[in-house]
Amino acid sequence: MSLPPGFLDELRTRSSLSQVIGRKVMWDMRKSNQGKGDMWAPCPFHQEKSASFHVDDRKGFYYCFGCHAKGDAISFVRETENVSFMEAVEILAREAGMPVPRQDPRAQEKADRRTQLAEVMELAVQFFRLQLRTGAAAAARDYLDRRGLDAAALEHWEIGFAADAWQGLWDHLKSKNVADDLILGAGLAKPSSKGGKPYDTFRGRIMYPIRDARGRAIAFGGRAMDPNDNAKYLNSPETELFDKGRSLYNMRDARTAAGKGQPLIVAEGYMDVIALVQAGFTAAVAPLGTAITEHQLQMLWRIAPEPIIALDGDTAGLRAAMRLIDLALPQLEAGQSLRFALMPQGQDPDDLLRASGAPALQKLLDDAMPMVRLLWQRETQGRVFDSPERKAALDKALRDKIMLIRDPSIRSHYGQEIKDLRWQLFRPASTKRPFTPRAQGAAGGRWSAPPAPATPTAKSSALAVAQNDIATEHLREAVILAALITCPQIIEEFEGGLETMTCANPDHADMRDLLLRQIGTTPDTLRDRMDEAMGPQVLENLLSSNHVAIIPCIRHPGDADMARMTVAEELAKLDAARGLSAEIADATEDLSGTADEGVTWRLSEAARAADRARRSGQEDTVEYELGDNGARISRDERSALDALLQTIRYSKPGG
Template identity: 40%
Template sequence: MRVPDGFVDEIKARIRPSELIGRTVALKRQGREFVGLSPFKKERTPSFFVNDDKGFYHCFATQKHGDVFSWLQETQGLSFGEAIEVLAQEAGMEVPKADPLAAQKEERRRGLIEWMELAGRFFHRKLKSDDGAIAREYLTRRGVNPDVWDEFGLGYAPDRRSALKDFLLAEGAPMKELVEAGLLIAPDDGGAPYDRFRGRVMFPIHDPRKRLVGFGGRALNKEARAKYLNSPETPIFHKGSLLYHYPEARTAVAEPTSGLKGVIVAEGYMDVIAFARAGMKQAVAPLGTAVTEDQLRLLWRAGPEPVFCLDGDSAGTKAAGLAAERALPLLEPGRSLRFVFLPDGQDPDDLLREAGSSALRAVIAGAKPLVDVLWQREFDQEPLSDPDRRAGFRKRLRALTAKIADPDIKAEYKAEFDRRLETAFGRASNPQKNFTRSWSAKKGVPEGPSAALRRARLQKTSSPDARQLILALIEWPVLAEIFLETIAELSFDGLDSLGDAILDACSSGDVADRDSLRAALIRRGYEDMLRRLELDRAPMRAAFGGEDADLDARAEAWRKRATSYMERTQSKSRDAEVRARLETMIGEGKSEQIKRMVAGLHKGRTRSGSLD
């Protein structure tokens, strides 16, 4: 397999060897490296080392050495091409198709990067020259000293139309490539190209491989139409896939003394610099847009729990909500987000000046988990003083849960939201539950099984009644909305997981009729179970009134069948508990207690008229 030269390097930049190898080898951090027992030879003393910064592993027991590609080749028997395909998928990249012009394209990209690097040096020199006095004054006012200028490669773009253009053309740069790199703007009317960045403090932007691929510019003239201006989309700059200061932040997170489980996501360039001035070099910033899925994956490659540090105003909370929701389909065990909200009107630079670096560190240490942000966003949408609004609140939470792909995490979020709903409103405050209970009180439907019933699963295979109750919900999803809470507490024998999936789908807002519900269940992996239930469909329809029955008749039929089914399963559960208690007493020789228990049971059955 032939791939562009830069493609392999990009995969290496995106995948940490310790993360890949740590899935099969128990690794422990030791300074800047990870150490574990050799996977190639039995040993008692660890001699296997992994270094993320250098991108390799080394086994002193066998002298085997390599990178993420050779690891898969060595341990899984893959070819180099197969290893590329596996790792590209993990890195969120698409393997380029065979392209005879690929080498030419890669060569052109390298050329663009060279001009970007040269432009970066030009801007940096201009910051320290007479031209840069206005930029130096701005940076000094913000507390940014010359050491930081050098550390971040800050620069200044002179407020002239061709300052950069004249310099780069004199260095031999083709005009066409400078336009393609986004350094110059070519007017639509065919006029002479001119500098894109003028009169701005310049922030160089690097890709994960530390190549300079773009710039951000902060205007110094208050009349400028855009306060911040970024490079446009080019063959080397894709702002939705990059983060400002990412290579340096990723290295800082890996330091043993970091104390963080991921990078800090700030709102802008100056915020990142403020964190660095406070001794926290783990900060990054998106490039003026909402965080994308590619950027989230990039964040998680640096650590499992990135911390978003945002303003506490409406814009900050909105940005947090968008990032939180976008992360849901990508969550995995041990991989999440955390959030910090600064007081209104403050940014990290303000907090640093007013309270010092310790205050900034304390704020980051108190970050909130992802679930808190999701809950609060939905809670604050509207007053929840009446049942209809609380129903909408619950529905929105269900819809968020439905976005989570990992089944274990989805179950945990569902359980957490249910606990918070009960704490916030109490069991009776749920509007759907109120509706169901009012129906139940009128028709005599038990509110739910006992705790003993929920613990006991007396049958491993589903009964005909359980199958028909489930099938009726699939055939007429409106029944699931009517009896939402009763369904949640019913035991459907071997169909409990399908019952939960029906509840999730009906609560997500994506289900309008039978076909859409079946499609949602198939997406959740229940196609085989639905196929097996198909034989019960005809008798079920007959039992629930056939085609001509109206909603009230079907609901009444479902209620009666659910009541009867629940009473039988409760009775079985009680009998099972009695038998278990009697067996325990017999084993312990408690004859007097056995006599009293039997006598009590005899009296109870006599009163109920069920004594045989």
């Protein structure tokens, strides 16, 4: 059976050789370099213990240095599955999601025609190169000289010139006895609408040959010399040889350079690629007048697992980068992504190299941002998130984009990275309270409140209560954090409460931040990351503290219901206690002015709120008494309230 031209090339492109062979061998990861597609294993074709079987995933070939077996994905399937050529093709096509074309009796005829078209293109390359040496190309040579292209560069890139004549190339090819249909079929000429002789596609342009991965000339790109020309750059029309959405400029040489360790750089135009290669960045390619297509993206990943997109530093370049994100997200795989090096405003890689040299470009490449950061930038840059609705809209937009990722592991990592970035954006400003540490000893460095003043007055009593509350708040924070650490699956339920929980203890603040960034992780992973970030002693001190160790959900780790109840109760008590402390502080300040019944009412309401929170769950080991309104408050709080209210009464006229 004959197959259409290009089908086998596309099949080999879509089939990862390392994945095909990986089903039959065990890779030697000490010798292999997965990032470069350089894999080694014991040969599946003969018995051996050493890893002499080499797979070059980029080039799509394998070779055994022991038995000298070699081939591509098709030959490997044939040999290992004992099937025919067409059966091997069908197996690979099924895995790649490609329908096998029906038998084409004219396939050989089409292959012969493609060969003829490629020969015509080579004649055109030679013609244009000769034209660059003529007097008519003086302006073109001056332009190329200003762009820094010497004779060696012109030779390497095979740059030519199409004179501003209607049938210059046509007449030349006809003198070589080339058939009309081949000239037209190669896209080198267009039929006249008036029925006359066809005219050249390219006129008055500097010509850049475009070659495929096999090195065949398949198309041209032409830059207009006339500044008033409607099209500054013009590519060949699509032909049997040329599909611009499946081709890349400098594809063949870039693949070779990337195989030697050069970073794969994707620029926007021909001159950018030439400038990059001239500056030593030899693995550079460019799409051909269109945004990067899905097929081109797969071609890039076949060359390198993480190409660097170096687009122009203007609105159009940034817009192209943003569109590429949406194209790439569904196709991400482990170790396969993109990085983005955005040029300075108004510059392309060629401009940057001429202005600042290779070191400036190298720094941009070294600092290239991962795709997740550019996605975040796209959704947040220039926007204000000053309302819950706007924040929710951001969450939805990012969630929708992350859901495009098919790989569950990558989707999870993207979600975690977005949570980290979101926390940095919306992180509340912590209110720092004074805190007095006790020397850290064997018990674990616990904290105690400062001593109360010896002579209580209205203000000093209130301050004493506030200082005692700091110690109480510290204990509650410790219980909340410990419960969530031992049962991290409930962190997301209390995300809002955690975000607004101000922590006086810096260790507690760091733990809170880390918990918010690790939503959805396992207890073991969470502890490992906490130990890595803060040191093992901090977590050990927290969980071994007496007031934490006796909590039921700590004694029975993993009980989600018990942990959920504990966190909810402690958050409510913490909020109520801090509300009462704030009212006492405000009332203390109010005593310096004219007192009124409002102070009494505010304090009573705060006390009721604190009492409601305490009644909701387990009792604290603090002695309580009933207030005048029946509310139960601690004796310290009662003393402060009595002192304040007494001062208010005496400060009133006639009191």
